């Protein structure tokens with residue numbers, strides 16, 4: 001009896017939840033998260049489109065970085081002043097992988113195009129095949 005009573009109280013509490021999409025009170029099953037299918041759908045669509053946007057923005061940054069490296073490094077190995085990368089709009093915070101040599105030198109890669117800060121505000125550019 002006591003347990004049933006607790007269960008009922010718990011369900012009653014849960015039933016006062018509100019819909020995260022429209023703020024309406026949720027009526028019905030205690031595990032319902034939204035007031036309606038429409039709200040669940042529009043909530044999920046919005047979440048998906050935000051994460052799609054995020055992925056698209058980062059992909060665009062990576063693509064731009066890749067094009068800049070390709071253009072500045074046509075012979076697969078060169079050095080370039082940092083300002084040249086900056087002027088082209090290179091974003092140093094976006095890369096796809098890091099390669100650390102045994103000596104501890106860290107190369108940053110955008111796909112197969114790598115860059116490495118060297119002395120005098122220059123960058124070494126390398127292409128990995």
Ligand SMILES: [Zn+2]
Pocket residue numbers: 019020021022023024034035036039
């Ligand atoms: Zn709703």
